[in-house]
Amino acid sequence: MEYLLHILILIGIYAILSVSLNLIAGYTGMLSIAHAAFYGVGAYVAALMALNLHSPFLVNVVGAVILSGLLGAVVGIPSLRIRDDYFVIATFAFQVITFSVLNNWISFTGGPMGLPGIPQPTIFGLKISSHLGFLLLVGIFCAITLWIIHRIVRSPFGRVLKAIREDEVFAQAAGKNVAAYKVLVFVIGAGMAAVAGVMYAYYISFIDPTSFTVMESIFIISIVIIGGAGSLWGPVVGAVVLVTLPEFLRFVGLPSSVAANLRQIIYGGLLVAFMMWRPRGFLGEYAFRSGEVRE
Secondary structure: OHHHHHHHHHHHHHHHHHHHHHHHHOOOOOOOOOHHHHHHHHHHHHHHHHHHHOOOHHHHHHHHHHHHHHHHHHHHHHHHOOOHHHHHHHHHHHHHHHHHHHHHOHHHHOHHHOEEOOOOOEEOOEEOOOHHHHHHHHHHHHHHHHHHHHHHHOOHHHHHHHHHHHOHHHHHHOOOOHHHHHHHHHHHHHHHHHHHHHHHHHHHOEEOHHHOOHHHHHHHHHHHHHHOEOOOOHHHHHHHHHHHHHHHHHHOOOOHHHHHHHHHHHHHHHHHHHHHHOOOOOOOOEOOOOOOEOO
C-alpha cells in the first residue's frame, strides 16, 4: 500500500512541475530547459530554512516561491532579446549554472553530500509523517496549482499568452506589452516549480544536486510533450504515464542497473515517437514541431 502511495505522491509532484512548465512552453511557446533549476531552488530554499531557521512549513513554501520567482524573472529577461533555439540554449546555460552552484557551494548547500535530516512538515499543529498524509498534502497543492493555471489560461492574460505563442509580432502590434507578459509567465512558472521542490524535499527528507540536473529538466519536458502541450490536463496524463511506466520494469526481474538504463531508453524512444507521429501528445493543442494549433 505504501508503495502505491509513493507512486501517487511522485505523480502529484511531477504534475505540478509539468503543468507549470506547460504554462511557459505550451501556452506561451517558450521552450525552457531550466525547469529543474527552479525545482531545485525551491527544494533547497525550503530545506535550508527548515534546517537553519526552523521556520514553519508554510513560511518555507512562500520563501521558496518568492526566490524561485525572482530567478524566473532573471531567466525570462533574456527572452526579450533572443528567441527559439538561442533561448533554449540560454535556459540550458542557466540550468547548468544552477546545478554547478548547488554542487560546489559546499558550505551552504552541502555540495554533493546534499542536505540530510529535513524535518517533517507541520501545518497548524498537525505533523505530517505518513505516506497518506503526504499524499493529501501533495494532492492539495496539486489541485491549487491546477486551479490557478485554469484561471490564468481562461483569463484575458491567458489569451495574450496564446497570442504570443502564435504570433509575437502581431501581439505586440495589438498593443500588448509582450516583454512584461514573458517575464511574468516565467515568474509564475518558476514559483510553481518551487512548490514541487518543497514537496519533494519534505517528502524525501534529503536532497542533493543529482535530483535537479539537465536530465530532470528533459524528463519534465518529455511529460509535457507526451501528455500534450497547451492543454490543462495533458501534462497530468503525461506525469501518470511516465512516472508509472518505469515501475513496471520492477516486476520484470531486471537488475537495477539495467532497469535504470532501460528506463532512459524508454523515455527517449517515446519522446522521438511522439515528436514524429503525434507531436501534440495525448491531449495537446500545441505541437512544438509545427507550431500550429488544433482547430
